[in-house]
Amino acid sequence: MIVAERLSWVLKLRRGHKLNMEVFFQQFSNGLAIGGIYALIALGYTMVYGVLRLINFAHGDLFTSGAFLGYTFLVSLALGQSAGTVGAILLVVLLVMGVAAFLGYVLERCAYRPLRRSNRLNAVVSAIGASIVIQNSIMLIYGPQVLVFPAGMKPNVIVEIFGLNFPLMRFFLFGASVMLMLGLYFFINRTRLGTAIRAVAIDQDASRLMGIDVSQIISLMFMIGAALGGAAGVMVGVYYGQITFTMGWIYGLKAFTAAIMGGIGNIPGAMLGGMLLGMVESMAAAYISAGWKDAITFLVLIVILICRPTGLLGERVAEKI
Amino acid sequence: MLLRIKNLRVAYGNVEALHGVDIEVREGEIVAILGANGAGKSTTLRAISGLHRPKSGEILFAGQPLHSLPSHEIVMRGVVQAPEGRRVFATLTVGENLEMGAFVCKDKKTVASRLKKVLDLFPRLGERREQLAGTLSGGEQQMLAIGRALMSGPRLLLLDEPSLGLAPIMIKPIFSTIKAINQAGVTVLLVEQSAFVALKVAHRAYVLDVGKVVMSGSGANLLKDPEVQKTYLGGGRK
Numbered sequence: 001m002i003v004a005e006r007l008s009w010v011l012k013l014r015r016g017h018k019l020n021m022e023v024f025f026q027q028f029s030n031g032l033a034i035g036g037i038y039a040l041i042a043l044g045y046t047m048v049y050g051v052l053r054l055i056n057f058a059h060g061d062l063f064t065s066g067a068f069l070g071y072t073f074l075v076s077l078a079l080g081q082s083a084g085t086v087g088a089i090l091l092v093v094l095l096v097m098g099v100a101a102f103l104g105y106v107l108e109r110c111a112y113r114p115l116r117r118s119n120r121l122n123a124v125v126s127a128i129g130a131s132i133v134i135q136n137s138i139m140l141i142y143g144p145q146v147l148v149f150p151a152g153m154k155p156n157v158i159v160e161i162f163g164l165n166f167p168l169m170r171f172f173l174f175g176a177s178v179m180l181m182l183g184l185y186f187f188i189n190r191t192r193l194g195t196a197i198r199a200v201a202i203d204q205d206a207s208r209l210m211g212i213d214v215s216q217i218i219s220l221m222f223m224i225g226a227a228l229g230g231a232a233g234v235m236v237g238v239y240y241g242q243i244t245f246t247m248g249w250i251y252g253l254k255a256f257t258a259a260i261m262g263g264i265g266n267i268p269g270a271m272l273g274g275m276l277l278g279m280v281e282s283m284a285a286a287y288i289s290a291g292w293k294d295a296i297t298f299l300v301l302i303v304i305l306i307c308r309p310t311g312l313l314g315e316r317v318a319e320k321i
Numbered sequence: 322m323l324l325r326i327k328n329l330r331v332a333y334g335n336v337e338a339l340h341g342v343d344i345e346v347r348e349g350e351i352v353a354i355l356g357a358n359g360a361g362k363s364t365t366l367r368a369i370s371g372l373h374r375p376k377s378g379e380i381l382f383a384g385q386p387l388h389s390l391p392s393h394e395i396v397m398r399g400v401v402q403a404p405e406g407r408r409v410f411a412t413l414t415v416g417e418n419l420e421m422g423a424f425v426c427k428d429k430k431t432v433a434s435r436l437k438k439v440l441d442l443f444p445r446l447g448e449r450r451e452q453l454a455g456t457l458s459g460g461e462q463q464m465l466a467i468g469r470a471l472m473s474g475p476r477l478l479l480l481d482e483p484s485l486g487l488a489p490i491m492i493k494p495i496f497s498t499i500k501a502i503n504q505a506g507v508t509v510l511l512v513e514q515s516a517f518v519a520l521k522v523a524h525r526a527y528v529l530d531v532g533k534v535v536m537s538g539s540g541a542n543l544l545k546d547p548e549v550q551k552t553y554l555g556g557g558r559k
Binding site: 192195196198199202203205206207208209210211212213214 | 370371372391392393396397401402403404408409410411412413417420421422424425469470473
C-alpha cells in the first residue's frame with residue numbers, strides 16, 4: 001500500500017510523465033485481456049493439430065458461434081436483475097462452453113471423421129467448407145448486421161489502481177482465461193485421460209495397441225478446443241459490446257498466428273503466443289499506430305519465425321501437445 | 322484353442338501381403354512366427370490387433386471373432402501387443418507409460434497390483450519411474466514396452482521383434498523374461514527375425530515366406546531342420 005501511495009504521488013507530481021505511464025498501464029491491462037482471449041482460441045488450433053496434424057479452419061467460426069450464443073443467453077434469457085453482473089457472465093460462459101463443445105463434436109463427426117483415412121488436402125477442403133457453412137448459418141439466424149449488446153448487459157465497474165482507472169472487465173477476462181488455461185494444463189498433465197491425450201499425440205497406433213479409443217480422444221480434443229473458443233467468443237462480445245458473423249475470420253487468423261508463434265501443437269506455446277500477440281497488438285496500437293497494429297503483429301510473427309522456425313517454445317515433435 | 326487364424330488375407334491397397342495364413346495358438350504356449358523381412362510376420366500381428374482389417378479370413382480368440390473389432394476392444398478382450406520398435410511414449414514418464422498400458426482397466430486396485438507385478442519383473446523400471454521413457458536405453462525401453470503391455474492384464478501377449486535393435490547382451494535376459502511371463506500363465510505369440518533365440522524358447526513355431534506359412538512344428542524340431550538351419554539360422558545367429 002505504501003508503495004502504491006508513493007507511486008501515485010510520484011505520478012501526480014510529474015504530470016507529463018503520468019500521461020505516459022497511464023497509457024502504458026492502460027495498454028498493458030488491455031493487452032492482458034486480449035492476449036488471454038487469443039490464447040484461448042489458439043489452444044483450439046494447437047490441440048487439434050497436435051493429434052490430427054490438421055488445421056481446423058472452422059475453429060474461428062466456432063468462436064463466432066460462441067459469441068452469438070453468449071449474446072442470445074445474455075439478452076434473451078431471463079437473467080433479469082442479475083444481468084450485467086460478473087456472475088451472470090460467468091454462468092453464460094459456462095453455458096456457451098457446453099453448447100460449443102457439442103458443436104465441436106458434431107463438426108468433427110460430420111466434417112473430419114469421414115475423411116480420417118483420406119488425403120490430408122481433402123480434410124483441409126472440408127474444413128474450409130465447414131467454416132462457410134457455420135458462418136452462413138449464423139448469418140441466416142442472426143442476420144448480417146452488427147449486433148450491439150444492449151447497455152447494462154456488461155458490467156461497467158471501474159477500479160482504481162495507483163490512481164489510474166481501469167475497467168474491471170479487463171481483469172475479469174484475464175482472470176477467467178488464466179483459470180481456464182490452468183484447468184486445461186492440470187487436466188492434460190495430471191489426469192489419466194490427459195495422459196491418454198498426450199499419448200495419442202505422440203503415437204496413435206501405439207495408443208490403439210494400449211486400448212485407448214483414439215477416435216474418442218480426437219472427439220474430446222475438438223470438444224475442449226471448441227469450448228475454449230466459445231468462451232473466448234463470449235468474452236470478446238462482452239468486452240467490445242458488438243459482434244458480427246464474420247468476426248471469426250480475423251480472430252481465428254490471429255489466434256492461429258499466436259499458435260504458430262508459440263510452436264504449433266504445443267499447449268504452453270499457444271498460451272504464451274496468445275498473450276504475446278495480445279500485448280504486441282495493444283502496445284503497437286498505442287505507441288506506433290492503431291491503423292498499423294495488424295501489420296506490426298504479423299511483422300513480429302515473421303521475425304519470430306525467421307529466428308525460430310518452430311516457434312518460441314518449439315513444435316515439440318515428440319510432445320506435440 | 323486360444324487363438325485360431327483361418328485363411329487370413331491382408332492387403333495394403335492392391336498389394337496382398339498375406340495370402341491365406343493359418344496359425345493356431347493353444348492356451349499356455351509360446352508360439353513363434355519366423356521369416357525374412359517382408360514375409361508378413363508383422364502384418365499378421367497388426368491384423369490380430371485390429372490395426373489392419375483383413376480382406377478375408379477369420380481371427381478367433383477363445384472362439385470369438387476379433388477381425389471386426391476396433392483395436393481398443395481387442396485389448397479389452399485380453400489380446401495386447403508390444404509393437405515392433407518398442408514404440409514407447411518417449412515424452413511421457415516410465416510411470417505414465419505403464420499407466421497407459423492399463424488404460425482399459427478402470428479399477429485402481431487391480432492397476433496397482435499389476436504395477437507391482439510388472440515392477441517386480443523389471444526392477445529397473447521402478448528405479449526410473451519418473452524418468453522420460455525416451456531417455457531409457459534400448460533394452461530398458463523393450464522392458465517398458467513389454468511391461469506396458471502386461472499392465473492390461475492380457476491372456477495373449479503379442480511380441481513383435483522383441484530382440485530388434487538390442488545389444489546382444491540384452492537379448493538373453495529379455496527372452497528369459499518372456500519365458501517367465503509365459504510360466505506365470507500368459508500365452509505368448511512372438512515374431513522374430515533371429516530365429517535361433519526364438520526357437521529356443523518357443524514350444525512351436527511357424528515359418529512364413531512371402532505371405533504364406535511354409536513350415537511349422539515344435540521349436541526343437543525346427544531347430545534341427547536342415548532347411549531352417551540353412552535359410553534362417555545361418556543369418557539369425559549373428
